[in-house]
Amino acid sequence: MGTFQKEGDAHLTSAAPIHRFYSATSWIEGSAEDQLDQAAEMPGMSRIAAFPDLHPGKYGPVGSAMLADRIYPQLIGNDIGCGMSLFALDLPARKLRLDKAAQKIRTLEGAWMGNSAGRLTSAGLPSDLHPQALGTIGGGNHFCEVQAVESVGDETLLENAGLSKGSLLLLVHSGSRSLGMSVFGTVQEQFTGLDAESMAGRAYLEAHERAVQWASLNRMIIAERAANALRCELSLVADVPHNLIEDHGGALLHRKGAAKADLPLVPLAGSRDALSFLLAPAGDKPEALASIAHGSGRKYDRRSMTGRAGATRSDRQTLARTSFGGQVVCEDRQLLIEEAPAAYKDPKQVVGDLTANSLAQTVAALKPLLTFKKAIPQERASEREDKRRRLKERRAKR
Numbered sequence: 001m002g003t004f005q006k007e008g009d010a011h012l013t014s015a016a017p018i019h020r021f022y023s024a025t026s027w028i029e030g031s032a033e034d035q036l037d038q039a040a041e042m043p044g045m046s047r048i049a050a051f052p053d054l055h056p057g058k059y060g061p062v063g064s065a066m067l068a069d070r071i072y073p074q075l076i077g078n079d080i081g082c083g084m085s086l087f088a089l090d091l092p093a094r095k096l097r098l099d100k101a102a103q104k105i106r107t108l109e110g111a112w113m114g115n116s117a118g119r120l121t122s123a124g125l126p127s128d129l130h131p132q133a134l135g136t137i138g139g140g141n142h143f144c145e146v147q148a149v150e151s152v153g154d155e156t157l158l159e160n161a162g163l164s165k166g167s168l169l170l171l172v173h174s175g176s177r178s179l180g181m182s183v184f185g186t187v188q189e190q191f192t193g194l195d196a197e198s199m200a201g202r203a204y205l206e207a208h209e210r211a212v213q214w215a216s217l218n219r220m221i222i223a224e225r226a227a228n229a230l231r232c233e234l235s236l237v238a239d240v241p242h243n244l245i246e247d248h249g250g251a252l253l254h255r256k257g258a259a260k261a262d263l264p265l266v267p268l269a270g271s272r273d274a275l276s277f278l279l280a281p282a283g284d285k286p287e288a289l290a291s292i293a294h295g296s297g298r299k300y301d302r303r304s305m306t307g308r309a310g311a312t313r314s315d316r317q318t319l320a321r322t323s324f325g326g327q328v329v330c331e332d333r334q335l336l337i338e339e340a341p342a343a344y345k346d347p348k349q350v351v352g353d354l355t356a357n358s359l360a361q362t363v364a365a366l367k368p369l370l371t372f373k374k375a376i377p378q379e380r381a382s383e384r385e386d387k388r389r390r391l392k393e394r395r396a397k398r
Contacts, residue, residue, distance in 0.1 A: 015040035022052035035061040044069035052353040053297025062257035065291035070193035078184035081215030082175030083241030091232035109375035133177040135221035146370040153362035176211040242294040261292040269295040270347035296347040302338040309340035330373035
C-alpha cells in the first residue's frame with residue numbers, strides 16, 4: 001500500500017512515476033486514474049503523488065501533487081490559492097445557541113463593506129485588486145463552518161495549538177474568487193505548458209502569487225465577519241492552501257486539491273455531516289511531494305447528485321440538519337443537493353489511508369455544528385443581480 005506505479009500498459013513505462021497513497025478499499029473512480037495516467041505523460045512531468053481524496057477534475061486529477069519542469073496552469077485551474085483556514089474561537093461551547101447563530105451568520109451572504117483598499121495594501125497587494133469579491137465565500141464546495149473538538153488524538157499537539165476537547169473552531173474553505181478566474185483566463189489555452197523563464201511564464205507566476213495571497217486574505221476576512229456576527233474573537237490555527245504552484249527542488253510543484261504538508265497542522269474537511277480532522281503531517285516521505293489530502297474528496301459529481309438526494313421537500317429539510325444535531329444554512333436548493341453529504345467519501349477512510357502510509361497523525365476530530373453555504377435562494381440572488389445590472393446601466397446613461 002502506498003507507493004506503486006500502475007501496471008498493465010506498456011506506454012506508461014516512460015511516464016512519470018505515480019505514487020498512490022490510498023488502499024484498495026478507497027473509493028477511486030476509474031476516470032480519476034485515467035487523469036493521473038494522462039498527467040504522468042505530460043512533457044516535463046517527473047513525479048506525481050495521489051492521495052485518498054482523489055477524484056476527477058475538469059482539467060486533471062483533484063487530490064494530487066504533480067512535479068514538472070514547466071507550468072501547467074490547467075492543473076491548478078481558476079481557483080488559484082483555494083485552501084482552508086482554521087481559527088479558534090473564544091466563544092464557550094455552552095454559549096453557542098445554534099438557532100440564533102444560524103440567523104446571525106447569514107450576514108456572510110452579502111458583500112463585505114469593510115476597507116478593502118486598506119486590507120489589500122496591508123497584505124502587500126494592489127489596493128484595487130478585485131475588491132468587490134473580497135470577504136465572500138463563493139459557491140460550489142466552499143463554506144464557513146463552526147466546529148467543536150469532538151475527540152483528541154494527540155493531547156500535547158492540541159494543547160500547543162491552544163485547544164482542548166470541546167473548543168469551538170471556525171473552518172473557512174474559499175479561494176481567489178473572480179481574481180483567480182481572471183488570471184486563469186489569460187493562460188487557459190496553454191495546455192502544452194509554459195516555460196517559467198518566459199515572459200508569459202513569469203507573468204503568470206506573478207499573478208498566481210498575488211491570487212494565493214488574495215485568497216488567504218479572503219479567508220481571514222470571511223472568518224472575521226463570522227466572528228463578528230457571533231460576537232467573539234478568533235485566532236489563526238492553520239492557513240493551508242491546496243491549489244497552487246511552488247518551487248520544489250528547482251522544479252515546479254503543482255498541487256490540485258492537495259494541501260501543503262510542510263506546515264505544523266493541516267485541517268482535513270469532511271462533509272457537512274461528517275467529522276473533519278486536524279492533522280499533523282509527517283513530512284518525511286519525499287515521494288509525497290510535501291503534500292497531503294485536503295478533504296474527503298467527492299464520491300459523486302454534482303450532476304449525478306440530482307435524484308440521489310433531496311428529491312422531496314422532506315428530504316431537503318433533512319439535508320439542512322445533521323446527524324450531529326447541527327444546522328446547515330443553504331437556501332439554494334440545487335446547491336444543497338449537489339453538496340449533500342452523500343456526494344463525499346468517508347473522511348475516516350481518507351485519514352486511515354494517510355496514517356497507514358505514515359503521512360500524518362490525527363491531532364483531533366472536529367464535529368460540525370453550523371455550516372454556512374448560502375443564505376439567499378438562487379432565484380432571489382439572480383433577481384438581485386438583475387436589479388444591480390439595471391441600476392448600473394441607468395447610471396451609465398445619465
